[in-house]
Amino acid sequence: MEEVRETSAWVARNSSHVTIDSSGLEKVVETMKESIPKVEWDYEGIHYFDNGPLTVQYLFVLDALNFCFWPDKDLNYDHLAKGLKEALLNDHSAFDADHLRKYTGPQLRELLKWPRSLPLEEERVRLLHEVGFELERSFEGKASKLVESCGKSAVKLVALVTRHFPGFRDHSMYKGHQVFLYKRAQIFAADLWGAFKGQGYGEFNDIGSITMFADYIVPAVLQQLGVLKYSSTLENAIRASSEIGAGTEEEVELRACSIFAVEKMRELLSIKCGKQVLSVELDLWLWSVGVQCPSLQHHRTLSIYY
Numbered sequence: 237m238e239e240v241r242e243t244s245a246w247v248a249r250n251s252s253h254v255t256i257d258s259s260g261l262e263k264v265v266e267t268m269k270e271s272i273p274k275v276e277w278d279y280e281g282i283h284y285f286d287n288g289p290l291t292v293q294y295l296f297v298l299d300a301l302n303f304c305f306w307p308d309k310d311l312n313y314d315h316l317a318k319g320l321k322e323a324l325l326n327d328h329s330a331f332d333a334d335h336l337r338k339y340t341g342p343q344l345r346e347l348l349k350w351p352r353s354l355p356l357e358e359e360r361v362r363l364l365h366e367v368g369f370e371l372e373r374s375f376e377g378k379a380s381k382l383v384e385s386c387g388k389s390a391v392k393l394v395a396l397v398t399r400h401f402p403g404f405r406d407h408s409m410y411k412g413h414q415v416f417l418y419k420r421a422q423i424f425a426a427d428l429w430g431a432f433k434g435q436g437y438g439e440f441n442d443i444g445s446i447t448m449f450a451d452y453i454v455p456a457v458l459q460q461l462g463v464l465k466y467s468s469t470l471e472n473a474i475r476a477s478s479e480i481g482a483g484t485e486e487e488v489e490l491r492a493c494s495i496f497a498v499e500k501m502r503e504l505l506s507i508k509c510g511k512q513v514l515s516v517e518l519d520l521w522l523w524s525v526g527v528q529c530p531s532l533q534h535h536r537t538l539s540i541y542y
């Protein structure tokens with residue numbers, strides 16, 4: 237994901253509101269010298285897995301909807317992963333492409349057993365339709381065909397997903413530059429790799445190319461660890477739970493600086509301790525720390541990308 241790395245680095249070099257504190261970064265790496273924390277994919281036991289193509293379909297639908305849970309204070313990622321799993325266990329055809337094309341808001345709510353409107357519900361439904369329609373048009377209705385056509389390359393998979401499915405084209409304009417973040421497309425590749433343990437549909441020869449997934453949890457963890465520093469205006473806005481507009485400098489910097497910081501962390505681990513770690517592994521560790529910390533305050537942006 238050279239374009240994600242390069243454009244995030246550009247943002248980090250030109251940022252106004254978020255900075256990477258190199259001594260904070262070194263301290264964190266120091267604590268990881270002895271043993272690098274490793275978190276098992278699906279450590280929560282909430283995902284569907286049958287070692288076959290239906291799991292690929294499940295993960296693609298999951299990552300098509302893997303964004304913006306916070307507007308409902310009781311809703312989180314676990315509800316989505318578990319709800320979709322239950323739906324699939326009850327009806328193996330629930331995510332067939334022709335079904336995906338037809339979901340309504342109330343049906344999606346029912347599927348997730350959620351008693352009220354979902355945040356950005358209309359967008360969630362539109363994205364499901366987009367996935368169903370394009371899978372049917374180009375991949376015989378099967379996300380597994382999409383994955384098979386990538387020749388074990390995560391980079392190709394991200395390129396193919398973003399080319400065919402506009403909802404996955406997570407990018408922004410920043411100080412006149414186009415910045416690529418591709419959170420949901422990259423996490424789809426990582427979820428396959430994690431779920432299938434690097435085998436079968438999860439075998440990618442270039443998994444090291446994937447960056448961290450710029451969401452709203454990991455930036456907050458990096459700040460708490462002292463790796464990211466915010467301007468006082470940004471810090472106050474996050475503390476006050478004020479909404480931060482999508483595409484604002486602040487929002488792009490929070491996400492891009494997180495990607496750059498995790499790349500730096502990986503580099504430093506290699507230089508200082510000779511340990512080779514994947515950004516995907518660092519991401520899952522940082523994310524799991526964040527979701528287990530209920531007092532963590534994260535930035536709030538209405539977005540379909542994360």
Ligand SMILES: Nc1nc2c(c(CN[C@H]3C=C[C@H](O)[C@@H]3O)cn2[C@@H]2O[C@H](COP(=O)(O)O)[C@@H](O)[C@H]2O)c(=O)[nH]1
Nearest residue numbers: 277278279302303305306312313449451452454523542
């Ligand atoms: N960077 C990063 N962000 C991630 C995930 C995951 C889940 N990955 C699964 C894969 C294997 C594991 O076992 C995990 O279960 C979700 N998110 C993001 O978090 C936010 C949800 O927060 P809350 O509202 O509190 O539930 C939202 O933006 C969502 O898109 C990740 O891994 N990395």
